[in-house]
Amino acid sequence: MGQELAGKVAVITGAARGIGRATAALFVAEGARVVIGDIDEEAGQAAALALGEAAIFRKADVGRTEDIDALVAAAVDRFGALDVMFNNAGVSCRPSADFLDDDLADFEQVMRVNVLGVILGTQRAARHMGRNGGGSIINNTSIAGLIPGLAMLAYRTSKMAAIHASKSMAIDLAQYGIRVNCLAPGHIPTDLNAFAPPGASPEAAARIQVAMKPVWDANKPLKRQGTPEDVAQAVLFLAGDRSAQITGTVLAVDGGISAGDPVNHFRELMAARAAALGEGA
Structure with a gap:
């Protein structure tokens, strides 16, 4: 590993496991000091302990303004700065396959965490960054926010909203030297999905x-x-100086899903055309 984030301080929400924990480990290996935020206190404490003195844990519900403020304060008080904010925490909804049967009971919770949590995390981090020379904010969304589809309406809507909000905040915060970008992972095996x-x-x-x-x-x-x-690895790129000219973008980490349908339908269409014309019979 290098020292791509040497001297930088980051807050990572939802970092007790999965993508957040992997990012925290990579950031520390690259020289950063990290505040791990998560609602799961036991797993969060374990994640911080595994990373040694370069990491601390603070329990946080990202839908609560005071909890986000506390994460920012912890970074500044313990490590003296806040250079990177990775708003990674998220929740899914029940995998109902039929919209007409979906009672949308989890809609409010999904929007509170996946949209309000991203907006609060960006705003609160930016208030500090704007007074201290700028920084990088990365918001974790999903290809479900890029590609409409069947089922899981609350989740898809929340991720689309987070992308749109991130682009708008990128424009708003550019004047302060703050970059705001999104990730859109495809299927990554985690507890969430x-x-x-x-x-x-x-x-x-x-x-x-x-x-x-x-x-x-x-x-x-x-x-x-x-x-x-x-x-x-994608978060690391957007957090560091290699992406200094990148803001307001969405980086898909999805194996090419959002690029388009990999099935060669043209061949199928030409085969159907030939059959209709009696060719090759």
Whole structure:
């Protein structure tokens, strides 16, 4: 590893596990000091302990203004600065396949965490950064915010809203030397998108992932399985000086899903055309 973030201080929400934890580990390896924010106190404390003196944990619900303020204050009080904010925390909704049967009971919670949490995290971090020479803010969204589709309306809507808000905030905050960018991961195996029923054993969750993999791969040009570490590398790029001229953009980390349909429908269409004309019979 290098020292791409040497001397920088970051706040990462939702960093007790998954993408957030992988990013925290990478940031520390690259020379940063990190405040881990998460609603799961036990897992968050364990994540910070594993990273040594370069990391601390603070319990935080990103939908609460006072909790976000406390994360920013912790970074400044403990490490003396705040240079990078990764608004990673998010929640999903129940995987109902039929919109007409979806009671939207989790809509408010999904929007509070996935949209309000991103906006609060960006605003509160920017208030400090704007007075101290700027910084980089990265908001974790999803390809579900780029590509409309069946089911999970609350989640898709929240991620689309977070992307639009991030672009608007990037324009607003550019005058202060603050960059705001988004990530849009595709299917990354984490607790958030495991699709395992409540109380499922780790073994059952693993079987579900194996069973679902061919479905995930069907619309992905790269058949390689993405990992939290893949996303962390993208966060590192947007956090550091290599992306100094990049703001208001969305970086998809999705194996090519958002690039377009990998199935060669042109061949299918030409085959149908030939059959209709009786060619090749």
